[in-house]
Amino acid sequence: MTDVAGVPQTAEVAERIANSIGPAFEGFAPVAGTLPFDLEPASFLLVQTAKVST
């Protein structure tokens, strides 16, 4: 993967990266592959600026 990114790394570094970033993938796993096809591209900005009354 790091080769594809254009910054090749040794096997040792690759293993360390896998261990380090692994928890982030695990945390995101329940969401990955669940998003709808036609999600509004600017949905974050739309939600962020929506008027909300408490």
Next chain:
Amino acid sequence: MSTEPALMSLVAVAKAIASKEVSSREVTRSCLHRIAEWQPRLNAFMAIEAEAALKAADEADASLAKGNNRGPLHGVPLAHKDMYYDAGKVVTCGSLIRRDFVATTTSTALQRLKDAGSIRHGSLQMVEFAFGPTGHNVHYGAVRNPWNVDHITGGSSSGSGSAVAARLTFAALGSDTGGSIRMPAHFCGVTGLKTTVGRVSRAGAMPLSQSLDTVGPLAQSAEDCALLLGLMAGADPEDLTASTLPVPDYVAATKSSIKGLRIGVPTAFYVDDLDAEVARVLDETIATLKQEGAEIVSVELPDQRQLQGACQLVLAVEAAAFHKRWMIERPQDYGPQVLMRLQNGLAIPAVSYLEAMRWRGPALAAYLAAVAGTDAVIAPVAPMPAATIVESDVGNSLNAEAVIQRITRFTRPINYLGLPALSIPSGFTKTGLPVGLQLIGRSFDEAMLLRIGAAFQRATDYHQRVPKAA
């Protein structure tokens, strides 16, 4: 004036200079005196510019004598995290790679504070390229916590937290991409405001992650932060991601009572695995807020671990993309820990990154739905007070990665959602280390957080306590 000028709050000293109760020179000399006393122990400053600061102070005094007040910060000496470009000045970004980089422009946030009359008395230390949560810096040394110099300040705005706590500057700009304002504020016992993504222009501020970076102040009090935010916030032709939404009167907001406001307490995640003293401070703070008239309600938030994971994916990829050229050309000039963090981004597929970005809107909508009916949520900034420098040094402690994972878990979800959060000094441990809590608000509702923070600070004195020189 009986009080040592450097001990005054930003709002108080600005008023005192404007009314000629004290001169800018006296104030600046007072700060420089404290810096001379504390800097050898704290390593909070990257550069100290005593001569230039006194010259600028004299000019400010002369200008005021002629009836020319430049603005609400006239003659107030400030120093900032060394990542805000200031034309003609070296801006190291805490790195070896930019050790000799001279900025040719001035960042919008900094320029707006200068336009309000502030003067510069130096620049503040930081974690290399703002990519680390503890305050270690392999090139320039760790910054130390003024409450106990064996302990970390938190990062990446390490110098900002340390210098404000020791009263070496009245306030300081920090930046918060994964908790870099709130953690130093919590560990050092100062007030720190992470702003909504887009509230303050990022033009001329060193980038780390374009989706997550935010600019904000660390200062003694919520009122001080309100003054600074009001000066910095708003649209900027140099940064079209800066929001065009109107800028409210934040200082006015700090005067209001919190009677009748509803403050949410999460039922999980932010209350799990807390050190006993952090749990005690959370309980005491809730009691104080109740006493001040707020209604406390439980809130069940969506799974925050997912937000934390998404934040890490986005941050790692965007940071690696910013640094790719130097990672190829100058890998030996990075500290090993920062290089390792940057390398993480190389291993994340584009699809995963884009999925994490696409989820941001729905995730924010789900969070806002969960907190509907509340005005803010209160939570610890971290489950523990400041660790020691030794136990959190990744190069020297086997346990360090675990410590680092633990201290960042409560801040990253908020960065992913782009929400504002105010860290307020809320108590102390039995050994004298500060504990801060974060008030988390709705997008662009910093005014509500500053209102609650100021009310809490009228009822308590944690923000006014000053560490003693050993």
